[in-house]
Amino acid sequence: MAQRVTGWVGWVWFGAFALLTVGLFDLVAGLIAVFNDEKVLAWGGGQGVWVLDISTWGWVHLVLGAILTITGLALFSAAMWARVVAIVVVVVNMVWQFVWLPVTPWWSIASIILGAVVLWALTVHGDEVERAVS
Template sequence: MEQRVTGWVGWVWFGAFALLSVGLFNLITGLIAVFDEDKLLAWSPGSGAYVVDISTWGWVHLFLGLLLTCTGFALFAAATWARVVAIIAVLASIVWNFFWLPVTPWWSLAIIVLGAFVLWALTVHGDEVERAVR
């Protein structure tokens, strides 16, 4: 029995493009920060001030950018592992933006809603991507 491909595959493609875009931006900012020798003074209300090396922040963003970019390309190719990584990334984004609701309510709400659609498409209709690629 042939199963049909629904329009939800478009949301999977949207998720793949979003991962690819965010990954590329993280790669660029990570590369810039890796070669920057500046220090950043950060303030935490509970523990006071501390100095953060921007290059360390850059290496983290460089690694995350590489992971998200590879995941975005693999999601376009309908790789199963990419769906798993994308689901984890979308869940992390939703949780992260939930904590930022008091600071940026409209932006966080928009990201949470978009993330919910992409999460639904990845979990429920993710297997349709394989049929759409064939």
């Protein structure tokens, strides 16, 4: 009996596009920060001030952007390693959004909900992508 492909494959593709888009944005933001490193970012969230070196922030975003972009592209080929990396990235992002919940509540809630849907699609329906591609 052949297993059918459901509409959840679309959510896996959505996750791939999301990773690809965020990865490209991180690459651009990282490049801007690396080449414009004389600025320092300071943010006071009522609990003190965070001071970040823009150059370090830029290199972190460059590396993260490259990982996200490669993972997003690999998800389109239904690579198993890409699903595993994507799941890890989505879980880390969801935890990070919980940390930022007091600062940006609406964005964090939306990101957590969207992450949960993509996580569900990747874990439960990820094997359907292999059938859809082949």
